[in-house]
Structure formats: C-alpha cells, structure tokens
Amino acid sequence: MIKIAIVEDDSFIRESLQEFIDAQDNMHQVAAKDSVEAFLYWLNDDNKPDVILMDIGLPGMSGISGIKLIKEKYPEINILMLTVYNDSHRIFQSLCAGASGYLLKNTPFSEIKEAIEIIHEGGSSMSPQIARKVIEYFHTDKKGEITSPLTIKEKEIVMCLVDGMSYKMIANKGNISIETVRSHIKNIYKKLHVHNKAGVIRKSLKGEI
Amino acid sequence: MIKIAIVEDDSFIRESLQEFIDAQDNMHQVAAKDSVEAFLYWLNDDNKPDVILMDIGLPGMSGISGIKLIKEKYPEINILMLTVYNDSHRIFQSLCAGASGYLLKNTPFSEIKEAIEIIHEGGSSMSPQIARKVIEYFHTDKKGEITSPLTIKEKEIVMCLVDGMSYKMIANKGNISIETVRSHIKNIYKKLHVHNKAGVIRKSLKGEI
DNA sequence: ACAAATATCACATGAACATGTGATTGCATT
DNA sequence: AATGCAATCACATGTTCATGTGATATTTGT
Known part of the structure; x- marks a missing residue:
C-alpha cells in the first residue's frame, strides 16, 4: 500500500486527487496540504509518505524549495512534480533539487497512478514533453532554429x-x-x-x- | 504515416519488429538493416525515415556512433534507442549523441509503438529505469551543484x-x-x-x- | 504607384528599480 | 557570551523602465 502525500494549493485539484487515490486498492493518501510550510509542519518520522505529489507554484515556499528540505531529512521519499510549468528552468531546478518524476497537470489520473507505481518501484516517469526537454539537455549541439519574428x-x-x-x-x-x-x-x-x-x-x- | 527504419543485428528481433510495425495503420518500416554501415549506405535524401529504432551493440560501428553521423546530416530524424544496456554510461552517451528516446529491449511492442508516436509528435519516451537514471543524473553532486551562494x-x-x-x-x-x-x-x-x-x-x- | 514594415525620434505619465544607510530579532557557530 | 548570518523592515535619492500617443523618412513588398 503506497502512502501518498499531496501538496497542492488548488483545492479542487487537491480534493480530486485525494478521491482518486483513495479509490485505488494499492495506494492511499496520508496527507493533503496546500503549502510546503503546512506539509513540513505535519511531516515527521512516523507519518512520512512513500511518494509526494508536489506542485511548484504554492503560497510561500515553492515546491522546488520544498523538495530540498524534504530530501535533506527523508532522502527515501520520492517526489513526483505535478505542475503546469514546462519550462526547462523549473524542470531542471526540480530535478536538481531531487524530484523523481515530473508530470504536467493535464496528465490523466490513470497516468498519474501509473507514474506513482513506477516511481515506487524505482523507475521514473515524465510527461513526454518533459522527457523531451530533459533529453534535449544532453543534445549539446541541438539548437532550435526557431524562426524569430524580430528584425x-x-x-x-x-x-x-x-x-x-x-x-x-x-x-x-x-x-x-x-x-x-x-x-x-x-x-x-x-x-x-x-x-x-x-x-x-x-x-x-x-x-x- | 510514420516512416520507420530499424537498425538491429538480431535477425529475430528485427523481423519481429518489421512484422509488428507493418501491422500498424499509422506507420510502416522503410528499412531494416543489421549494421550502421549498411544503414548509412542505404540512407539518402529521398528515403530518410522519420524515426529510427537503433540498437547499440552492433557489428562494426556502435549505434551511438551512428547517431552522431546520422544527426549531422539529418538532424530532423528522431532516433529511439532500443537496447539491452541500461548502464548510465551508454544511456548518457546515447543522449549526448542526440538520441530522442531510450527503451530497453524487454519493452512490449505496444509500448514501442506508443513511444514512436510520442517521439514523432515532439515528445520523448524512456523506459522507467532509464528515466530514473536520467533523473538521477540531476540529483548527483556532479550536476546540481554549482554551489550557489544564495539562500x-x-x-x-x-x-x-x-x-x-x-x-x-x-x-x-x-x-x-x-x-x-x-x-x-x-x-x-x-x-x-x-x-x-x-x-x-x-x-x-x-x-x- | 501604393501600402506596409522598419528605423528613427519626441513628449508625457506613473511606476519601478538600484543603491545607500540604518535597524531589530532569531538562530547557528565559535 | 560573543559573533556572524539570515530574514525582516524602514526611509531616502536619483535613475530607469513601461506604456501611451504621435510623428517622419527610408526600405521592402505587392
């Protein structure tokens, strides 16, 4: 039974995730907070989850900063980013901070579930667009010759x-x-x-x- | 109709892939070679594929070296690695050479098909274990650690x-x-x-x- | 020939920025 | 206990920016 924590300030999304996760037979949510601060206040040795679904844009501390604090104390916790941002800057900030996966918020719940399972088993999961950006990081010569509208x-x-x-x-x-x-x-x-x-x-x- | 080329020396795998791909209605294979050399000899402006399924361990030139040569001349071709190797060294060698995706050979054909579609649409796909290694690349001190003086x-x-x-x-x-x-x-x-x-x-x- | 785009410049208003100097409180380190 | 650092906040001055509106001359495209 995979223990899931949710850090998401959008209450509709947070509650929808809670419902979906608790409807699964191999995982359940143990916490759902709307800020990193609230989550850190709640987190301790006895209640720590296996996987955290973490937003980035949160009131107060960003999800990325939260990753570092959490991984410092509980490196065994996997953190799956669930965010609207698909810019390379945040992707790499998240990964460098220790995130184990990165999905975009338009990911269907069934795929989120699958990603949680994969991460819990030691693999990782990214939305295709995220995977492409990560891979492009390695393409040193790849230069997007995007036609510029500027003179x-x-x-x-x-x-x-x-x-x-x-x-x-x-x-x-x-x-x-x-x-x-x-x-x-x-x-x-x-x-x-x-x-x-x-x-x-x-x-x-x-x-x- | 996505044009697929296969570079795979194992004849059983190569033929199985050919059959599977040609059974799909949105893609077909335009070439199946057992070495990079043979593929390069065949490749020209008129017959170039959209996606190449590339093994790494091949007679003569490795698939990784082949990536570089192919991408030099045809940067628009996407190359999806399909290999037994899941060691970090080859993974990063492949990505740095310009691969757009990396799957392990035990990947079901249906997932290979999906990966081809994702890559053709501009995303990317990796086997979970590969994704984990790629992400871990960002976790290590080597990468994420231009020690920042900022709090x-x-x-x-x-x-x-x-x-x-x-x-x-x-x-x-x-x-x-x-x-x-x-x-x-x-x-x-x-x-x-x-x-x-x-x-x-x-x-x-x-x-x- | 004409229209559109580009490069050039002007004046104006309100807001933001860069920098300096000063301060308190809490925490970590020595 | 003393010191240093981080986070917090204040007030001040001079400069820069973002945006609106208006304009002319040249170049480019139809």
Whole structure:
C-alpha cells in the first residue's frame, strides 16, 4: 500500500486527487496540504509518505524549495512534480533539487497512478514533453532554429538587454537615441507577448527567439 | 504515416519488429538493416525515415556512433534507442549523441509503438529505469551543484525575477514587505556580482546559481 | 504607384528599480 | 557570551523602465 502525500494549493485539484487515490486498492493518501510550510509542519518520522505529489507554484515556499528540505531529512521519499510549468528552468531546478518524476497537470489520473507505481518501484516517469526537454539537455549541439519574428536590429537590442545594458547604454552603443531604443523595445515586447525585460531575456536565453 | 527504419543485428528481433510495425495503420518500416554501415549506405535524401529504432551493440560501428553521423546530416530524424544496456554510461552517451528516446529491449511492442508516436509528435519516451537514471543524473553532486551562494529564500526571489515579477508582486506572493524584497535583492546582487535583474536572470537561466 | 514594415525620434505619465544607510530579532557557530 | 548570518523592515535619492500617443523618412513588398 503506497502512502501518498499531496501538496497542492488548488483545492479542487487537491480534493480530486485525494478521491482518486483513495479509490485505488494499492495506494492511499496520508496527507493533503496546500503549502510546503503546512506539509513540513505535519511531516515527521512516523507519518512520512512513500511518494509526494508536489506542485511548484504554492503560497510561500515553492515546491522546488520544498523538495530540498524534504530530501535533506527523508532522502527515501520520492517526489513526483505535478505542475503546469514546462519550462526547462523549473524542470531542471526540480530535478536538481531531487524530484523523481515530473508530470504536467493535464496528465490523466490513470497516468498519474501509473507514474506513482513506477516511481515506487524505482523507475521514473515524465510527461513526454518533459522527457523531451530533459533529453534535449544532453543534445549539446541541438539548437532550435526557431524562426524569430524580430528584425536584426531588434535582436541586437535583445542581446544588449540580456547583457544587462540600460536603454542609455544601448543608445550610446548603437549611436541612436534613447527614444529609438524605447521604440524598438516596445515593438519587441509586442512581438514576443511579454511586458518586461525579464520576459525578453528569458525567451532569449531559452532559445525561443 | 510514420516512416520507420530499424537498425538491429538480431535477425529475430528485427523481423519481429518489421512484422509488428507493418501491422500498424499509422506507420510502416522503410528499412531494416543489421549494421550502421549498411544503414548509412542505404540512407539518402529521398528515403530518410522519420524515426529510427537503433540498437547499440552492433557489428562494426556502435549505434551511438551512428547517431552522431546520422544527426549531422539529418538532424530532423528522431532516433529511439532500443537496447539491452541500461548502464548510465551508454544511456548518457546515447543522449549526448542526440538520441530522442531510450527503451530497453524487454519493452512490449505496444509500448514501442506508443513511444514512436510520442517521439514523432515532439515528445520523448524512456523506459522507467532509464528515466530514473536520467533523473538521477540531476540529483548527483556532479550536476546540481554549482554551489550557489544564495539562500533558499534568495533563490525564490530569483525565480520570481526570472518570471518577470515586480518587487511588489514578489512581496505579495511571499507575504513580506517590499522593503524585504529590496534587501534580499541587494544581497543577491552583491553575492552574484551583478548590478541589475538582467544579470541575475541570465545567471539563473544559464544554471550558474 | 501604393501600402506596409522598419528605423528613427519626441513628449508625457506613473511606476519601478538600484543603491545607500540604518535597524531589530532569531538562530547557528565559535 | 560573543559573533556572524539570515530574514525582516524602514526611509531616502536619483535613475530607469513601461506604456501611451504621435510623428517622419527610408526600405521592402505587392
């Protein structure tokens, strides 16, 4: 009987998972909390689960930070991420922190059940898109030649932003006015559907431009 | 109709795979060779498959070496390893060479079919034991451990910056004051030797934290 | 020839950021 | 007990950013 804990702030999802898990004959849930803090407060030597279903975006501490704290004390507990994020950054943060599996929240419950079983048996499970990103990590030469909607000039501005340059510095570097830089950046934001330089930098470093 | 090539020296397995694949209605095999050399001799622009089922232990060139040669010329071809080896060395050699998936030879044909479909759709698939090893790669000190000078709280702030959140949003999310956020960020800049959030985001996304 | 896109620049407002200096409390280490 | 670190918070100044609205000239595509 696999003991499952759930750390999920969305009450509908949490309760649906609880119902589904308790309906299985080879596993049952022993805890369902809406934050890492609440879960850590509950967790002790006598009640620790075999597998934790962990969200990432939680009030207070993130699920990723929670992994580290939990694995420090209970390395034998398997943690299966169950989250909407499929960006490489969080995937690797989660894995590096010690997660044993990573599923996207649109995964059918039957597959979640199967993943729990696999993880409990010493294997692992990832959603196909996650598996692809993990595998691509190993493809050092693989470069996504995604067609960029940005002009050459815009890409130059992006490179400067990634380097941490201010608008003024970018203007000086390109012998253009700071208002020109603003205009380009406005256009870049529009094309990339972002609203700040963090979004631009993130897309650039992820190779999405 | 997914075009499949098979590179497998065991004639029984090769023929069984051929029969199984040709019995499917959404895929068919276009080649079945017993060595990488024979496959490369056969392969050209007009006959290239979508997915290759590749063994590792083959006469002459290994399947891993074959990956590199094939991906050099046809990066769009997906290569699914199908092998008895589940040692970490070969797994990572294969992935680093560019494999898109890795299954053990005891995988049921139905799962091989599903893996082919997943890979063809842009995802990936690994046998659970393989997935565990890949994930464990991220668990080891070797990988996850560019020792970060940042505390857990600081890393959470960094994640928020990467997401493009403002100081105000970060404060709200963590139930802390915006001045607390400022203090953490000042400390983060100091530790990372940067002077703006672009620098933080860049280091984070490059895995330098 | 005409329209669209690109590169250029301006002015404005409100908000956010970067940095400096100062502080308290609790915990861990020496 | 003393010290150092982390987390917390405050106030301040000067700079930068995000966004809106408006414009001209040049280049590119139809």
